[in-house]
Amino acid sequence: MCVDCGRLAMVYGRSCVDCGRLVKVYGRSCVDCGRLKMIYGWSCVDCDRLVKVYGRSCVDCGRLVMVYGRSCVDCGRLAMVYGRSCVDCGRLVMVYGRSCVDCGRLAMIYDRSCVDCGRLVMVYGRSCVDCGRLAKVYDRSCIDCGRLVMVYGRSCVDCGRLAMIYGWSCVVYDRLAMVYGWSYVGYDRLKR
Known part of the structure; x- marks a missing residue:
């Protein structure tokens, strides 16, 4: 508002x-x-x-971290986002760099899986660990055909239209707003 x-x-x-x-x-x-x-x-x-964004803590001192720079206000070290774990060692992973704190391997988000093989997908690169195909995020759908949309490219898998993320509403038409291009649904030109 x-x-x-x-x-x-x-x-x-x-x-x-x-x-x-x-x-x-x-x-x-x-x-x-x-x-x-x-x-x-x-x-x-x-x-x-x-300003700070609450819920993100520093790896070393545990203090709250800032969005801009993603470093701790007190010790300056990189900040972790809880809930994302490394596939290999299970330890928490860092947002900045997207690597495991302990083993250095790329981090996985466990609620995103590959469309083809169903295995976990990587945050960095957004490809499947095993088959290398692009990953889908299952809570984002196309506004035209309702099918699942891809994170990388932000286009619908089936109809190829630009993908919408629910929550960003258009002020003029009260339709969902597009992430890619920042334009309105039903509005021809992009808002640049």
Whole structure:
């Protein structure tokens, strides 16, 4: 929602369609003043300091980490995102670099599997570990034919149309907004 006019915000430009003001993302607070921050610039609206995203901790000191730079505020080391494990050693993996902290192997996300062989897929490269085919994410579907869409390329497997990610709504048509191209469904030209 736009903080000034209350309308839904567009992803592209990160500004309100109607009043043009910058949009805030609620739930992310400034490290220094605690006020809500804006996505564009990754800075606090009030004090302009960098902001933290809660839920990501530093590997070494355990303190909360910042999105910009993905380093710990206190010790500067790389940050881990819990819930992603290495296929070989099972230890937690890092977002930045996408490698296992302990064994150095590429990290897997266990809820993404290959369309052809069903085996786990890699975050980095987005290909299957065993057969090398492109991986599908099963919670994203095409708005035209409803079939599953690919992460890499963001096109529908069956009809080839651009893929939609549910949640980003179009302000004008109230249709789902496209991730690739940042355009509206039913709108001919891309919003650049």
